Amino acid sequence: MSAKILAKEQLSENVFKMVLDAPKIAQKRKAGQFVVIRIHEEGERVPLTIADADAAKGTVTIIFQVVGKSTGQLSDLNAGEELLDLVGPLGKATHIEKVGTVACIGGGVGIAPVYPITQALKNAGNHVISIIGARTKDLIFMEDEMKAVSDEFIVTTDDGTYGFHGFVSQALENKYLMPGTKIDMVVAIGPVPMMRAVCDTTKKYDVKTFVSLNSIMVDATGMCGACRVSVGGKTRFVCVDGPEFDGHQVDFRELMDRQKIYLPEEKDCYDHYCSCKHGKGGR
Amino acid sequence: MDMKDRMKIPRQPMPEQEAKVRARNFDEVPLGYTPEMAKTEALRCIQCKNPACVQGCPVQVDIPGFITLVSEGDFIGAAKKIKETNALPAVCGRVCPQEAQCEQLCVRGKKAEPVAIGRLERFVADFERAAGEVSIPQIPASRGKKVAVVGSGPSGLTVAGDLIQLGYEVTIFEALHKPGGVLVYGIPEFRLPKAIVAAEVDYLSKMGVKIETSNVIGKIATVDELFEEGYDAVYLGTGAGLPTFMNIPGENLNGVYSANEYLTRSNLMKAYKFPEYDTPIVKGKNVAVIGGGNVAMDSARTAMRLGADHVYLVYRRSRAEMPARIEEIHHAEEEGIEFHLLTNPIRYIGNDKGWVVGIECLRMELGEPDDSGRRRPVPIKGSEYVIDIDTAVVAIGAGANPLVQSTTPGLDTNKWNYIIADEATGQTSREGVFAGGDIVTGAATVILAMGAGRNAATAIHQYLMTKK
Ligand SMILES: Cc1cc2nc3c(=O)[nH]c(=O)nc-3n(C[C@H](O)[C@H](O)[C@H](O)COP(=O)(O)OP(=O)(O)OC[C@H]3O[C@@H](n4cnc5c(N)ncnc54)[C@H](O)[C@@H]3O)c2cc1C
Ligand code: SF4
Ligand code: FES
Numbered sequence: 208m209s210a211k212i213l214a215k216e217q218l219s220e221n222v223f224k225m226v227l228d229a230p231k232i233a234q235k236r237k238a239g240q241f242v243v244i245r246i247h248e249e250g251e252r253v254p255l256t257i258a259d260a261d262a263a264k265g266t267v268t269i270i271f272q273v274v275g276k277s278t279g280q281l282s283d284l285n286a287g288e289e290l291l292d293l294v295g296p297l298g299k300a301t302h303i304e305k306v307g308t309v310a311c312i313g314g315g316v317g318i319a320p321v322y323p324i325t326q327a328l329k330n331a332g333n334h335v336i337s338i339i340g341a342r343t344k345d346l347i348f349m350e351d352e353m354k355a356v357s358d359e360f361i362v363t364t365d366d367g368t369y370g371f372h373g374f375v376s377q378a379l380e381n382k383y384l385m386p387g388t389k390i391d392m393v394v395a396i397g398p399v400p401m402m403r404a405v406c407d408t409t410k411k412y413d414v415k416t417f418v419s420l421n422s423i424m425v426d427a428t429g430m431c432g433a434c435r436v437s438v439g440g441k442t443r444f445v446c447v448d449g450p451e452f453d454g455h456q457v458d459f460r461e462l463m464d465r466q467k468i469y470l471p472e473e474k475d476c477y478d479h480y481c482s483c484k485h486g487k488g489g490r
Numbered sequence: 491m492d493m494k495d496r497m498k499i500p501r502q503p504m505p506e507q508e509a510k511v512r513a514r515n516f517d518e519v520p521l522g523y524t525p526e527m528a529k530t531e532a533l534r535c536i537q538c539k540n541p542a543c544v545q546g547c548p549v550q551v552d553i554p555g556f557i558t559l560v561s562e563g564d565f566i567g568a569a570k571k572i573k574e575t576n577a578l579p580a581v582c583g584r585v586c587p588q589e590a591q592c593e594q595l596c597v598r599g600k601k602a603e604p605v606a607i608g609r610l611e612r613f614v615a616d617f618e619r620a621a622g623e624v625s626i627p628q629i630p631a632s633r634g635k636k637v638a639v640v641g642s643g644p645s646g647l648t649v650a651g652d653l654i655q656l657g658y659e660v661t662i663f664e665a666l667h668k669p670g671g672v673l674v675y676g677i678p679e680f681r682l683p684k685a686i687v688a689a690e691v692d693y694l695s696k697m698g699v700k701i702e703t704s705n706v707i708g709k710i711a712t713v714d715e716l717f718e719e720g721y722d723a724v725y726l727g728t729g730a731g732l733p734t735f736m737n738i739p740g741e742n743l744n745g746v747y748s749a750n751e752y753l754t755r756s757n758l759m760k761a762y763k764f765p766e767y768d769t770p771i772v773k774g775k776n777v778a779v780i781g782g783g784n785v786a787m788d789s790a791r792t793a794m795r796l797g798a799d800h801v802y803l804v805y806r807r808s809r810a811e812m813p814a815r816i817e818e819i820h821h822a823e824e825e826g827i828e829f830h831l832l833t834n835p836i837r838y839i840g841n842d843k844g845w846v847v848g849i850e851c852l853r854m855e856l857g858e859p860d861d862s863g864r865r866r867p868v869p870i871k872g873s874e875y876v877i878d879i880d881t882a883v884v885a886i887g888a889g890a891n892p893l894v895q896s897t898t899p900g901l902d903t904n905k906w907n908y909i910i911a912d913e914a915t916g917q918t919s920r921e922g923v924f925a926g927g928d929i930v931t932g933a934a935t936v937i938l939a940m941g942a943g944r945n946a947a948t949a950i951h952q953y954l955m956t957k958k
Contacts, residue, residue, distance in 0.1 A: 208704040231710055243704075245667055249767040251759070252667070277768060292667045294704035425759065425769075426675075428665045428706055429891050430731040431751035435742055442735065442742060447893070461742055464844025468744045472770035 210244075210293035213266060214286050218348035219341075221273045222316055223282045224258070230265030232257075232295045238327040239301030239320075239419065239451055242269065243427045245292040246284070251277045254424045254446070256320035257296060267295075270319030270349075275473045297427050298450045301417075303327045307391040308334040310383065311357070312375050312405055314397025315341050318349050320419055321396040322356070328394070329356040336390070337361070338378050340401075344369035376404040384412045393417070395454065399463050406454035418454035420445045422462060423469070436462050491533055501603040502531040513794045513825035516679045516762055520584075523613040525565070532561035534598060535605045542595035543607060548941040549575045553592060553607055560610055569618035572611060577651050578644060578940065580619060580686045583612025585677060586937050587815045619689060626696045630657040635954050638663060638721040640707045640894065643671020644936045645927030646727035647690065648943030649950070650699045656951050661700040661721075663707050668758060671729055672928075673936070675758040676750070678788050680795065681818070684757075708893035713901070713923060722957070723922045723950050726909060727943065730928035732889035736780070740838030741884070745772055745846040749785045749885035756792050771796065774881025778802045778849045779827075780835055781885035782812035787819065789883040790827045801827045802877055806834040806854050806867045832856070832867060836874070838882060848876045888933045898923070908932055916946030922957075924950055 214226040232242065241256045259268040273279050284290070301324050309328050313321035318339045329335045335356065340363035341347050347362055347369060354360050362370030363378045371378045375397070383390060393416040395405040402418040409416040422434040422445040429447035436445055439456035443449065505521040506512070512519050523531065535557040543553045551572050559568035572579045588594075588608035596604035618624055637653050639646045642664040650660045668674050670687040695701060707713065713724050733748035735741050752771070755761040759769035777793040779786050782805035793801045803822070805812065808831050812819055823829070832854040839848035853873035856865035890907040902910045902919035909918055909925040916924035926942025928934055 208702065235710060249760070249763075251768045292704045294665070294667070294706060294710075296709060297706065425751055425754055426666060428731075428893065430665075430675075430733070431754050432733040432735070432748040433751045437742060442737075461844065464744055465742070467844075468772065469770040472764065475765060 208293055210290045212284055212286050212288050212290065215284070218270065219346045222270060222319075222346070222348055223273070224268060224270045224319075225281075225284075226266050226268050227290065227293060228265060229267045229293055229295075232293070233260045233265050233267050234262045236260050236267060236296035237300030238303060238323040240296035240298050241320075241427075241450065242267065242293055242295030243297060243424070244269075244281070244290050246277065246280050247291055250280070250291065252292075252425060252427065253277045253281070254297070254421070254427055256419070256450075258319040258322055260323075270316065272316035294427070298446060299448070301327065301394075301451055303331050305332040308336065308389060310336045310338065310379060310390050310393045312337075312379065312393065312395040312397070313339045313353070314375050314395075314401035315346065317395075317397030317401070317419075318347075318353065321394060322349055322352055324394055324396075325353060326356045329358075334358050336383065338363065338375045340364065340371075340375040340378070342366065374404060375401060376408045379405065380408050384408065384414070390414050394419075399459055399466065402454060403459040406457070406459075410455050416454040417451050418457060419450045420452060420457070420462060421450070422465060436465075493536065496533050496536060497602075499530060499534050501534065501606055502527045502609075504606075504609055509821075509824035509826075512680065513791075514797070516795055518683050519680050519821060520609075522616055523609055525563070525617070528560055528565070528610055528613045529563060531606050531610060532557045535561070536598065538597055542597060543592040543605075546592040546595040548591065548937045549944060551575050551592075551611075556614065557605065557607070557610060560614060565614045565617040566621065566623050568610075568614040569623075572614065575944075576937075576940070577648055578690055578936075579611050580615035581644070581673060581682060581690065582937055582940075583608050583610075583615055584682050584686075585815075587935060589816050591937070619686075624689075624693060626693070627655060629654060629698055632659055633657040633954075635659065635722045636661070636720055637723045637725065637950060637954075638716045639725045639727060640713075641665075641671060641727035641729055641927070641929070642669035642691070642701065642703075643727055643729050643927060643939060644673060645729075645939035645943040646671070646725065647694060648940040649725045649727065649926075649947045651694055651697065652944060652947030653950060654694070654697045654699050656947070658951075658954070659700075660698075661702060663705040664701065664703045665706040666758065667703050669701050669703060671727075675754045676785065676788070678753065678757055678792055680791065681788065706893065708897040713894065713898040713920075717922065722954055723924065725916070725943075725946055725950065726894055726918070726923065726925040726929060727927045727939070728891060728894055728929045730888040730890060730908075730933040732891045733884070734887045734889055735884055736835065736886060738835060738837050740840055740846065743838050743840040743846040744844050745774065745880055746838055746882045747772075747884065749779075749781070749789045749883050750888070752789055752883045753785070753792065756796070762792070762796060772881050773797050774879070775799045776802075776877075776879045777881040777883065778804055778835070778877060778879045779883045779885055780804050781887070782807065782814060783885065783887075784814045784818060785888075786883075786885035787814045787822045789885050791818075791822055791825060793881065793883065794825055794827065798881075802830050802879070803827050804830045804833050804835055804849070804851060804877075806832065807864065808832055808856060811864045830877070834867065834869065839876065846879060846882055848878050849882055850874055850876050888928075890929060890932075906932065914945055915949035916942060917949060922953065
């Protein structure tokens with residue numbers, strides 16, 4: 208199933224947003240689910256979280272960071288062009304219910320996937336505290352969107368160029384957990400070290416924490432096991448059993464190791480892509 | 491030629507790429523008979539009155555019938571004769587376990603060697619395709635009824651092909667981006683060129699079958715929603731695509747693959763052509779493959795072709811129990827795969843970066859027969875040893891992917907979560923829902939999946955004719 212790109216926007220240096228024409232997926236998808244795209248015949252299958260969808264307009268929105276050749280090539284496409292394949296919605300939807308006070312935490316490009324969950328938790332009647340963070344001010348995006356679905360809102364930057372100076376986990380601890388704010392549930396999405404830091408923090412205060420994992424995937428239908436992670440000592444497949452898991456049970460060390468399997472290949476591939484793009488060589 | 495002379499003709503060997511050369515490329519291993527070889531081989535068939543071979547064929551191809559046509563040089567006629575009962579002869583001629591089916595029962599095999607039925611089947615199908623003689627049959631006017639086929643493996647393709655020719659509107663929904671099931675994601679190019687599968691799929695499209703790739707049923711639509719969308723019957727041919735691991739320590743280390751992942755990367759995603767194709771694969775130098783079936787052979791031979799120095803095939807039983815096609819076991823050995831038989835892995839050893847560096851194994855001996863009638867392997871105490879490896883591929887079987895079962899209320903499954911369906915009709919516990927192939931039987935063979943599809947197509951036709 209191919210899909211047309213309806214709009215494209217650059218959110219920060221390396222982060223792009225695309226609105227895709229996908230009426231069936233737009234109708235079916237729930238917060239927390241993802242799609243897989245393929246750009247061209249030689250391309251990889253790339254999983255991307257659905258950041259937003261409009262069932263009436265028949266569109267889904269993806270937000271991605273350029274981290275390698277595939278996401279680089281994706282960012283080169285423009286409105287009016289087509290993705291070769293789009294499949295979804297995949298993965299389990301977030302279990303949304305009213306639990307009381309929830310903290311929704313997005314780090315870096317993880318702000319995008321935490322947004323639909325924040326929105327759904329807000330709509331379910333929760334008191335929503337949102338914390339979004341990035342390395343530096345320029346990398347913060349979707350600030351207004353997140354603010355609109357939150358009761359309390361904090362931005363953090365590692366370098367202090369904007370908002371709270373420090374990590375999202377520190378803001379959560381210093382501003383809320385330490386002073387004794389009762390938080391019933393935390394949802395944290397972002398780079399693995401960030402999710403691990405949040406989980407280490409919430410564990411101390413015994414606050415249930417869900418994380419959304421971005422493991423390496425191939426088919427994303429439970430057929431290959433590329434995406435496997437250890438959760439509570441059991442092997443689970445992120446693409447069908449997740450992507451969300453109880454963060455206190457996840458073996459982050461293993462996840463980090465597994466994410467590095469193809470680093471050498473990815474680097475070669477990306478360098479080649481960059482040099483092609485900048486006219487220094489060709490395929 | 492009289493019978494006596496016919497009896498003297500030896501079984502015609504299959505021309506093949508030389509083992510050393512082919513072990514480093516992905517081109518097909520057997521090169522195929524020439525017309526002369528085919529005619530000569532066909533003369534070996536003594537045209538039994540009650541041909542035993544036909545009984546050995548799950549879809550009862552008229553074997554003596556097509557072989558006569560081959561001996562007469564009417565190769566196109568022979569291909570058409572096979573296609574009366576088997577829609578995918580180019581595939582089956584390559585991947586069927588003939589030695590356990592038709593050729594096992596061939597009377598010529600009692601005194602000498604059986605007629606090379608599979609090779610002849612392959613020859614005529616290739617001849618027909620190369621001659622551009624594959625004609626699209628006349629499709630009857632639509633009966634105005636729609637059938638959804640879930641899964642585009644051999645089972646789904648067969649159902650679709652049969653029903654479109656009976657005048658139904660058929661749509662195949664396939665989860666992956668390419669149709670063909672195991673034929674495209676599992677079985678490697680060197681054993682089944684993907685162009686052949688593509689030609690078969692193209693043939694279905696030309697007959698009017700709609701193929702919706704990248705549609706995961708259970709996600710984008712449930713079976714019930716397919717009925718709501720106006721489908722009158724649904725066929726489930728979703729295969730046995732759930733990887734099995736051994737649950738031994740270290741199985742999640744980097745470099746340890748399920749066979750499904752390893753083969754999908756290489757075949758479907760063409761990782762063997764990386765970086766021309768974008769999907770990478772670990773090109774290990776010392777690779778252990780666990781298992782003894784076709785999937786294990788395919789993985790081991792793929793590892794060799796990706797440039798391994800050593801590929802160890804670790805299997806817990808003995809050679810006689812290996813479920814792989816005999817031809818593939820031979821091919822693997824010729825290509826330098828090192829067999830560690832009666833050996834069972836007990837754990838993987840990793841380094842501080844999370845990469846596999848060794849596999850610890852235990853030697854086994856054969857004890858009493860188990861449920862399957864095969865002698866059960868029992869560990870020999872104190873026989874542990876370690877093989878140094880940088881890649882491992884676990885090929886010990888597959889299970890049922892639960893996506894459809896878990897989203898279809900009222901669909902009965904057995905304790906392994908395979909769908910329960912009537913053997914003769916494919917009828918499931920849900921009205922209008924039929925199933926067949928690996929999702930019913932568990933991992934089996936291409937021809938059994940096709941046979942189930944054929945039976946189900948007949949049953950679906952009957953169901954839709956009588957349904958108001
Ligand atoms: C590596 C390997 C080598 C083999 N070698 C041989 C051999 O030499 N000879 C032989 O006879 N057999 C062989 N087999 C077994 C044979 O391939 C299978 O028995 C046969 O393909 C089963 O056919 P099927 O149509 O039931 O399912 P499959 O071929 O498994 O096809 C099922 C299809 O359904 C799709 N699907 C699954 N779930 C969904 C969903 N929810 N929505 C949409 N689509 C879905 C899958 O993506 C897949 O494409 C081999 C198998 C493997 C894995
Ligand atoms: S059993 Fe062998 S000899 Fe007899 S008809 Fe079949 S192929 Fe020919
Ligand atoms: S990506 Fe293949 S099983 Fe999850």
